[in-house]
Amino acid sequence: MTARVGADVLRAGGNAVDAALGAMLASFSCEPLLTGLGAGGYMLVVAPGQEPVLLDFFVAAPGRDADVSARAELVPISISFGDATQVFNIGPASVGTFGVPAGVCEAAARFGRVPLEQLVGPAAALARDGVELTPQQAYVFEILAGIVTATPESRALLAPRGSVPRAGDVVRQPELAEALERLGTEGAAPFYTGDIASAIVEWVGARDGMLTQADLAAYAVLDRTPLRVRYRSRVVLTNPPPSAGGILMSRALALLDGQPGPPTVEQIVEVMEQTQKERSPEFLAGLDDPESVRRFLEGGPAIERSHAASRSAGGPLGSTTHIAVLDREGGACSVTCSNGSCSGVVVPGTGVHLNNMLGEQDLNPLGFHRHPPGRRLPSMMAPTIVLRDGAVELVVGSAGSNRIRSAVLQTIIRSIDDGMQAADAVQAPRVHVEDGVVYAEPGIDTDALQPAGREIARFGELNLFFGGAQAAARDAAGAFSGGGDPRRGGAAIVVPAP
Secondary structure (H helix, E strand, C coil): CHHHHHHHHHHCCCCHHHHHHHHHHHHHHHCCCCCCCECEEEEEEECCCCCCEEEEECCECCCCCCCHHHCCCCEEEEEECCCCEEEEEECHHHCCECCHHHHHHHHHHHHCCCCHHHHHHHHHHHHHHCEECCHHHHHHHHHCHHHHCCCHHHHHHHCCCCCCCCCCCEECCHHHHHHHHHHHHHCCHHHHCCHHHHHHHHHHHHCCCCCCHHHHHHCCCEEECCEEEEECCEEEEECCCCCCHHHHHHHHHHHHHCCCCCCCHHHHHHHHHHHHHHCCCCCHHHCCCHHHHHHHHCCCCCCCCCCCCCCCCCCCCCCEEEEEEECCCCCEEEEEEECCCCCCCEECCCCEEECCHHHCHHHCCCCCCCCCCCCECCCCCCCEEEEECCEEEEEEEEECHHHHHHHHHHHHHHHHCCCCCHHHHHHCCCEEEECCEEEECCCCCCHHHHHHCCEEEECCCCCHHHCEEEEEEECCCCCEEEEECHHHCCCCCCCCCC
């Protein structure tokens, strides 16, 4: 459904950013737990005739003019993934300053040619009429049932019959439809300085959360220069610091680029192990220092200077959505959004289900509530675009917490080194290294890894543990291909030339 909305925008004459925004807005109805107006994200744009830019509208730490001593406790919820259990922290104290409404409006104003009022139409219709859940969507509701049912407001919206919806059930969000229509006609102002902002702040504040009117009023989308790294005569553009995912993936690509031929599984695992080791408590510290970043990418010592540690395990769920679009004019857009695992805080009358980024362990590895107000939280999100001779060859990104960087890395390898089309590159089996364990999907030959004494965890089938990559590509002959990750029920559509 999300891909179909984006494809319709392209058919109607929209460009890559228009299509990405249309799909992104639709995703709020299709994946209401993982993204939405209360979330944050990053958008990487390559527009013809312009310098590439990364729009940072990720979640920021709240707390301006707040009484920290009155802050509520985080609410832990145990989530079972079958063979593993993880605790997610939710509730009002988990809510950070959201960026999606600001990001949507900024991208539409700067790069779009389809009026935002028109773009929100299909998304609002989906929210009002409802979305019939696929098995993959229903599975997300199932494993997050403890969060969905944690508050009366969330239960009323997402589990009105007393239990979470199942495959085939229809989820309707009429207040989201109204909010989307207001976004289209009034822009972001109602969400940051208007009545919606006031309602959110009052609701969260009455429950001792830290989000304040000052936090919302001060929020702004940030322009960042994309990180660039060479790989196989290409230029790879990705999310720059202070986000961690892009630089870790770029370091891995730089290491592999020094080796001839398509990398073996053993070589991929080795660079994953190396970058994982370098992800020390000092790593994110120097992400604000361009010289430290340059040395790191060139193989120097791990970055030094602290603003947060970044080592974390992350959970099996990729509480994130990604959209990749390539248009016939050479424009490209790669956008990743996340609501965390969602907070359970649904503000009545606003259509906004707020994020739980302050309760996500992988974003707060030194402990919760350590980030000063206004600081963007660290992230592993890595929207990426690959250029060949200055033209876009591949647009890619992924959901999946710590597996984002390994999913994007291997999709790039399969596309460039192995010459796969986008769908095959996305669906190819993956490997991931974390805390000394090598996780492998069926089809990964692990024989060469065993002599080194590595612990290997083999999966019986493709699994969303390994992320949810989405990709769009154009080959040397100008033919387009797209790949939607089956691990997350992804879809891809190639729109024929008119």
